[in-house]
Amino acid sequence: MARASDNRHKLLVTSVAWVVALAIFFPILWTVLTSFKTEGAAVAIPPQFLFFDWTTQNYAEVWARTDYLRHFTNSVVISVGSSLLGLFIAIPAAWSLAFSPTRRTRGVLMWMLSTKMLPAVGVLVPIYLLFKSAGLLDTRTGLVIVLMLSNLPIMVWMLFTYFKEIPRDILEAARMDGATPGRELLYILAPMALPGIASTLLLNVILAWNESFWTLNLTAASTGSLTAFIASFSAPEGLFYAKLSAASTLAIAPIVVLGWLSQKQLVRGLTFGAVK
Amino acid sequence: MASIALKNVSKSFGGREVIASLDLQIERGELVVFVGPSGCGKSTLLRLIAGLEDVSSGQLLIDGRDATQLPPAWRGLSMVFQSYALYPHMSVRDNIAFPLKMARRDKETIERKVTEAARVLNLQDYLDRKPRELSGGQRQRVAIGRAIVREPVAFLFDEPLSNLDAALRVNMRMEIAELHRQLGATTIYVTHDQTEAMTLADRIVVLNAGRVEQIGPPLELYRRPATLFVAGFIGSPRMNLLGGAAASRYGAATIGIRPEHLSLSTSEGRWHGKVSLAEHLGSDTFVHVDVAGLGTIAARAAGDLDVRHGETLWLTPDESCLHRFDAQGRALAA
Amino acid sequence: MASTHTGATARLMLSPAVALLLLWMAVPLAMTLWYSLHDYQLLMPRGNDFVGLENYVYFLTDPAFFQSLANTFALLAGVLAITVIGGVGLALLLDRPMHGQGIVRLLVVSPFFVMPTVSALVWKNMFMNPVNGLFAWIAQVFGMRAIDWLAEAPLLSLTLMVAWGWLPFATLILLTALQSLDAEQKEAAEMDGANAFARFIHITLPHLARAIAVVILIQTIFLLSLFAEILVTTNGGPGTQSTNLAYLVYSQTLLRFDVGSASAGGMVAVVLANILAIFLMRLVGKNLER
Ligand SMILES: Nc1ncnc2c1ncn2[C@@H]1O[C@H](COP(=O)(O)OP(=O)(O)O)[C@@H](O)[C@H]1O
Ligand SMILES: [Mg+2]
Numbered sequence: 001m002a003r004a005s006d007n008r009h010k011l012l013v014t015s016v017a018w019v020v021a022l023a024i025f026f027p028i029l030w031t032v033l034t035s036f037k038t039e040g041a042a043v044a045i046p047p048q049f050l051f052f053d054w055t056t057q058n059y060a061e062v063w064a065r066t067d068y069l070r071h072f073t074n075s076v077v078i079s080v081g082s083s084l085l086g087l088f089i090a091i092p093a094a095w096s097l098a099f100s101p102t103r104r105t106r107g108v109l110m111w112m113l114s115t116k117m118l119p120a121v122g123v124l125v126p127i128y129l130l131f132k133s134a135g136l137l138d139t140r141t142g143l144v145i146v147l148m149l150s151n152l153p154i155m156v157w158m159l160f161t162y163f164k165e166i167p168r169d170i171l172e173a174a175r176m177d178g179a180t181p182g183r184e185l186l187y188i189l190a191p192m193a194l195p196g197i198a199s200t201l202l203l204n205v206i207l208a209w210n211e212s213f214w215t216l217n218l219t220a221a222s223t224g225s226l227t228a229f230i231a232s233f234s235a236p237e238g239l240f241y242a243k244l245s246a247a248s249t250l251a252i253a254p255i256v257v258l259g260w261l262s263q264k265q266l267v268r269g270l271t272f273g274a275v276k
Numbered sequence: 277m278a279s280i281a282l283k284n285v286s287k288s289f290g291g292r293e294v295i296a297s298l299d300l301q302i303e304r305g306e307l308v309v310f311v312g313p314s315g316c317g318k319s320t321l322l323r324l325i326a327g328l329e330d331v332s333s334g335q336l337l338i339d340g341r342d343a344t345q346l347p348p349a350w351r352g353l354s355m356v357f358q359s360y361a362l363y364p365h366m367s368v369r370d371n372i373a374f375p376l377k378m379a380r381r382d383k384e385t386i387e388r389k390v391t392e393a394a395r396v397l398n399l400q401d402y403l404d405r406k407p408r409e410l411s412g413g414q415r416q417r418v419a420i421g422r423a424i425v426r427e428p429v430a431f432l433f434d435e436p437l438s439n440l441d442a443a444l445r446v447n448m449r450m451e452i453a454e455l456h457r458q459l460g461a462t463t464i465y466v467t468h469d470q471t472e473a474m475t476l477a478d479r480i481v482v483l484n485a486g487r488v489e490q491i492g493p494p495l496e497l498y499r500r501p502a503t504l505f506v507a508g509f510i511g512s513p514r515m516n517l518l519g520g521a522a523a524s525r526y527g528a529a530t531i532g533i534r535p536e537h538l539s540l541s542t543s544e545g546r547w548h549g550k551v552s553l554a555e556h557l558g559s560d561t562f563v564h565v566d567v568a569g570l571g572t573i574a575a576r577a578a579g580d581l582d583v584r585h586g587e588t589l590w591l592t593p594d595e596s597c598l599h600r601f602d603a604q605g606r607a608l609a610a
Numbered sequence: 611m612a613s614t615h616t617g618a619t620a621r622l623m624l625s626p627a628v629a630l631l632l633l634w635m636a637v638p639l640a641m642t643l644w645y646s647l648h649d650y651q652l653l654m655p656r657g658n659d660f661v662g663l664e665n666y667v668y669f670l671t672d673p674a675f676f677q678s679l680a681n682t683f684a685l686l687a688g689v690l691a692i693t694v695i696g697g698v699g700l701a702l703l704l705d706r707p708m709h710g711q712g713i714v715r716l717l718v719v720s721p722f723f724v725m726p727t728v729s730a731l732v733w734k735n736m737f738m739n740p741v742n743g744l745f746a747w748i749a750q751v752f753g754m755r756a757i758d759w760l761a762e763a764p765l766l767s768l769t770l771m772v773a774w775g776w777l778p779f780a781t782l783i784l785l786t787a788l789q790s791l792d793a794e795q796k797e798a799a800e801m802d803g804a805n806a807f808a809r810f811i812h813i814t815l816p817h818l819a820r821a822i823a824v825v826i827l828i829q830t831i832f833l834l835s836l837f838a839e840i841l842v843t844t845n846g847g848p849g850t851q852s853t854n855l856a857y858l859v860y861s862q863t864l865l866r867f868d869v870g871s872a873s874a875g876g877m878v879a880v881v882l883a884n885i886l887a888i889f890l891m892r893l894v895g896k897n898l899e900r
Contacts, residue, residue, distance in 0.1 A: 010706075010707055010708060010709070011709075013703070013706045013707070013708045014708040014709045014710065016703065017703055017704065017706075017708050017711075017714050018710070018714060020700065020703065020718075021713075021714040021717040021718050022717065024717065024718050024720075024721060024774075024777065024778070025717040025718070025720055025721075027721070027729070027732055027733065027736075027737065027774065028720055028721065028724065030732075030736060030744070031728075031732050031736070034736065043742040045742075045747055045750075046747060046751075047744060047747060089626050089627050089630065090627060092623035092624070092626070092627075093623060093624045093626070093627035093628070095623055096619075096620035096621070096623040096624045097624065099620075100617065100619075100620035102617075102620075108624070108628065111631075112627075112628075112631060114887055115631050115634065115635045116831065117831055117883055117884070117886075117887040118635055118639070118880060118883065119834055119835050119856070119876075119879045119880060119882075119883045120835045120856070121835060121855065121856045121859040121860070121875070121876050121879045122638075122639065122642060122876040122877065122879050122880035122883070123638035123639060123641075123642060123876065124859060124860065124863060124872075124876060125641075125642055125645055125859075125863050125869055125872050125873050125876060126637070126638040126641035126642055126645070126873075127638050128863060128864070129641075129869070130638070130641075149630060149631070149634040150634075152627060152630065152631060152634075153631065156627055167359060167361065169357045169358075169359045169361035170361045170362075170363060170364075172326075172328050172348075172355075172357070172361065173355070173357060173361035173363075173422075174363075174374075175328070175347070175348045175349060176326060176328075176348050176349065176353065176354065176355045176375075177349070177374050177375035177378050177422070177426070178349035178375055178378035178379055178426075179349070179374075179378045180378075183378060187363075187374070187377075188363060191365040192363075192364065192365060206723060209725065210723070210724075210725040210726065212725065212726045212727055212837065212838030213835055213837045213838065213856070216727075216837070216838055216841060217860065217864065226725065227725050227726075227727050227838070228727075230725065230727040230728050230731060230842075231727045231731075231838070231841065231842050233731055241735060241736060241742070244731060244732075244735065245732075245736075248728045248731065248732060251725060251728055252723065252724050252725060252728050255723050255725070256720055256723045256724065258723070259719065259720070259722065259723030260716050260719070260720075260723075263715070263716075263719050263782060266722075266782065267782055267783050267786045270779070270783075270828060271783060271821075271824045271828065275783050275786055275787050275820070275821050275824055
């Protein structure tokens with residue numbers, strides 16, 4: 001094929017891809033743009049795309065009038081907390097499944113996966129009532145526990161697929177080289193396992209941040225995370241688009257950026273290693 | 277440097293016997309090669325000696341002391357793995373230094389020994405690279421470097437050359453032989469390649485399905501294979517093995533004759549047939565002749581022999597080099 | 611050294627996770643089952659009488675149940691169709707050499723990271739609103755009547771906004787699978803005289819089959835419990851037109867406080883999910899063997 005036609009072909013692909021990508025991204029872009037408009041400009045007809053009076057007024061108001069910071073903190077505490085707690089339990093489990101496999105290993109892994117398939121509505125009632133009587137409704141502790149449990153199978157599986165790729169030879173070499181179990185962990189295992197642990201953490205923070213079933217059912221808007229906070233904007237009709245956009249942008253920006261960083265691991269994590 | 281002795285050692289995995297009761301004595305400074313087809317238990321045997329697997333029964337002595345229950349690191353052995361098992365996150369320097377660091381040696385000693393190993397192995401220019409930035413041969417050298425700095429009482433190699441290309445394999449084989457000559461250390465070397473075994477070994481242990489077929493120096497195995505299996509495994513190209521009338525004529529169930537012990541003629545001889553293939557290697561020519569009733573027989577001839585496909589040739593065995601085996605595959609006395 | 615000692619350590623390391631998941635799965639499920647067999651009203655905490663299968667009869671004969679079941683599957687089918695077909699197309703597009711590939715990828719995957727409540731509110735207000743939404747303006751420009759999307763076509767609207775969030779997921783997985791396709795295989799097919807379409811049908815699609823199956827089954831897990839989008843947009847309405855099984859159970863529990871029949875609904879959802887789960891387990895299980 002001639003170079004010129006190759007180049008033309010690439011330009012065509014590039015333009016089609018960019019148009020499609022921008023169309024898919026448009027709702028996010030539109031939200032961000034609207035967050036910088038006045039309320040009047042936000043509902044103007046015809047819509048104003050770039051040439052409007054840019055203002056940061058909405059952010060100031062969302063910040064001042066709502067408890068954005070508290071909800072943000074709640075989201076951070078709940079997503080990071082449940083992920084860290086989950087790691088604490090999942091790492092030893094995945095470790096033992098990967099490095100001391102027995103006849104039952106396969107069964108255990110499959111069973112763990114099956115718990116993830118249990119629909120949340122199936123256990124909503126008892127969990128709600130248990131939480132109610134334990135005073136865990138509307139608490140961060142309660143959500144940390146529930147989200148940790150509901151994501152635990154994914155964490156074990158993700159870590160398992162990473163740990164399994166650490167060659168056994170290397171662990172044996174370390175033992176031949178005279179490393180005690182503690183030093184083997186410190187010098188060999190930890191550095192080799194760290195990337196896998198980091199991506200597991202990242203993906204689970206994202207999942208927990210965006211989790212909405214438990215978050216909406218077990219917390220009220222006033223005490224909840226950003227998910228619940230945003231949901232509270234659905235109540236009044238004829239609400240304010242620019243402020244909704246500002247609040248939305250604040251709620252999704254951190255996690256979209258984290259998501260960009262973790263997109264490669266995401267595939268592996270969410271497919272339980274079935275697609276790499 | 278140490279001697280290693282195995283007494284009645286056996287190993288089963290979940291009821292399946294992989295190594296049948298085995299006795300072996302390895303002398304100080306000796307280079308012993310375990311050879312056998314894939315899956316015959318070579319690695320398992322090596323790992324039993326290393327302590328990476330527990331023996332099911334029997335005893336392992338290192339320098340006369342019972343080491344059966346010792347953890348791997350206390351046996352004073354170094355192992356070079358088939359995959360090299362280099363630590364991917366460490367530089368070449370740190371990889372080689374690791375065993376010394378684990379032994380809590382002081383900084384200067386470590387530095388000195390690493391430098392010395394790098395010099396011996398020609399790795400000076402690569403010390404700060406990561407394993408993934410090295411070629412196969414260089415990785416192999418790093419693995420060996422990591423093994424020698426500990427000054428182990430014995431070296432264990434598990435198919436160390438199988439991941440290298442043919443030319444490099446020959447080079448590394450010579451380097452390992454040279455290294456063994458320099459260090460004079462007891463070495464156990466596992467391979468499925470009989471050429472490697474023949475060229476490296478002081479003594480070869482031929483394994484088949486978890487059993488020892490024969491133990492001995494390379495040429496002894498070549499000249500006097502104790503079993504049909506060894507006869508077929510050692511030597512390249514393979515020994516011709518013939519049964520039936522050709523064998524009973526010599527009072528055996530099977531007879532074996534190596535390609536170099538057959539003389540060729542265009543007019544007369546014991547057996548005759550048509551040439552099915554002539555492999556010209558330059559120095560030699562291997563002629564494959566289809567003999568009616570016996571099958572294809574390979575014979576070695578001079579490199580400049582001019583033979584063509586379909587030509588008729590006569591073959592005559594050198595009777596003094598004939599191997600005879602009984603129905604159980606055991607060699608019969610000459 | 612596979613000694614008994616390390617075996618015991620391994621079991622000890624595994625047991626917290628197993629115990630927790632066992633509790634998380636077994637206890638609430640047993641409770642759900644128990645409640646589903648009793649007359650249990652949150653607001654009337656008198657005796658919880660055993661009523662046998664009455665709750666199931668009540669739940670399963672409620673016209674809302676059949677509507678919600680139909681809605682659950684309609685949403686599932688719609689979203690899966692859009693994401694799988696769209697995902698294959700997008701993956702094929704993104705797999706080609708282009709300028710700015712990295713940025714294009716980032717743009718395409720972004721919707722997956724938008725939290726469901728945000729995405730639902732943005733679609734509801736800024737796009738589907740009959741007065742101020744962008745869709746209304748577009749309709750106007752073309753001289754058509756502005757549609758009140760969520761009132762007139764609630765299921766379709768929900769399908770679109772949910773599909774928007776999952777399309778990146780499907781694309782990303784299919785793209786990853788596509789990139790593992792051996793280029794020589796395609797070249798060999800080309801040498802064999804297969805045109806682009808034939809190569810897609812005979813080489814690419816079979817290679818993607820497994821990834822497509824994974825996409826379908828994983829999305830199914832999440833889509834069966836679709837909830838937030840409904841809660842903040844339609845509240846299941848108008849009527850029960852956009853109520854799915856998860857939302858129905860929620861409304862029985864937290865709006866009508868009828869724990870008994872909500873639990874019966876929960877059990878029905880569990881049974882449905884289990885039927886689907888069997889397929890996914892088979893699929894992922896095969897991968898374990900290698
Ligand atoms: N950890 C193990 N568990 C069960 N069987 C094993 C294990 N390691 C090796 N084996 C079996 O033991 C036999 C010998 O294996 P190995 O020593 O690796 O052979 P070789 O190195 O000669 O190719 C093989 O049949 C193998 O399947
Ligand atoms: Mg082996």
